[in-house]
Amino acid sequence: MTAALGFLSPKGRVLPIFTVLAIIIVLWYALAIALNYNRVSEQLEQVDPGYSISELIQGTWNMERPVLPAPDQIAVDLWNSTAALKVTSKRSLVYHAYITASATLVGFAFGTLLGILLAAGIVHVRTLDRSLMPWIIASQTIPILAIAPMIIVILASVGVTGLVPKAIISMYLCFFPVTIGMVKGLRSPDPQQMDLMRTYNASRWQIFWKLRVPASIPFLFASLKVAIAISLVGAIVGELPTGAEGGLGSRMLAGSYYGQMVQIWSALVLAAILGMTLVYSIAGIEWATLRRTGGRA
Structure with missing residues (x-):
């Protein structure tokens, strides 16, 4: 109490x-x-x-x-678009949120994997550090609104549509914070710890798994929280250029076509709720992981 x-x-x-x-x-x-x-x-x-x-x-x-709709107008529309409709209805925001969340999670998974692999290569291969890192940073200077339509059109020309183009856009956005965070984390062990591992005649592989990876976990989860939020933005942006049939982005686009500001704001609020849910899910996994590995009591 x-x-x-x-x-x-x-x-x-x-x-x-x-x-x-x-x-x-x-x-x-x-x-x-x-x-x-x-x-x-x-x-x-x-x-x-x-x-x-x-x-x-x-x-x-x-x-x-x-x-600008009043908060109670948005609340009523959210209720009518979620609880008052079947989740399988194409007018249901739950249905559209599921489509957006699917692309978000797929893109996040591939972006995380790519970021971790790039970070491991950059930390262990000096040539990659000098040649690859500048290009990784430069890739994020291109506005996503400019590159998203090109990705969708190019993939559509070879018959790839639906979830995959949106997932690729999400992956493109979210791999960057994971890469930067993991590079910082893998390099976080101090020289004394590295010297101690070498004193025990540990191989580079053993140093990586037993020292670098455990030290990088807090940095990784901090990056994942940013990455999952950016991945959601990428999925929504990927639904805008071609007016996808489903997703929160398509819902916003339809609202803008017909001047339905309440519909747009309802989709925005649900996107924010979805983003918070995803970020707090990562935070929950972080808490459980750190507690299991002794990083938190």
Whole structure:
């Protein structure tokens, strides 16, 4: 009981989060009034020139096609698009989130594998460190919005469509933080530890598995949290250029075509929830791994 009260105390985690959330919601409602004011006032002038302030405020929060929807409009649309529909329905946001999450996880898996392999090569082969690392860094200077359509068109020309192009875009984005983090982690053992391993006549393979890899685990998980979030962004971007039939990106694109801002914001909010879920899943795996390996009590 005491622990629960401590968790809910001002110094705990829950209260600060809900305080910030409350401030954001209040500011959101205020911004919705400011951005929707002109349209609502024009409509009310035509119907009733003597409208009240309360009618104006209510109108800005209940527009059918607002510039900025109010939080309760987004909440209602989220409920109607998730709980009120079967998950197999193409109008369900759960269905679209599943499609986006599938591409995200596939791209994340391949990006992580590629990043770890590149980091191992860079740490052990000096030629790769000097020749490959600059190109890895340069690859991230290309805007993903420019390269995504090219990837999709090129793969479509050879008959590869659906999940694979989006996964490749996600992989392209997420391999970079994994590579950089693993290079830093594999190089983190200090010279005394390396000298001790050599004193025991350990081979490079033994030094790698028994010293470098354990030392790199905290760096790896820090990179994975960034990589999984970027992978989700890549999957959503991959759904935009061709107007994919499914996915949160296609949902946003459809909303922009028909001026349905509530639909766009609902997809954005669900994408944020999905991103938080993925990041916290990595954090949970990190906690379990570090506890198992003695890195955390």
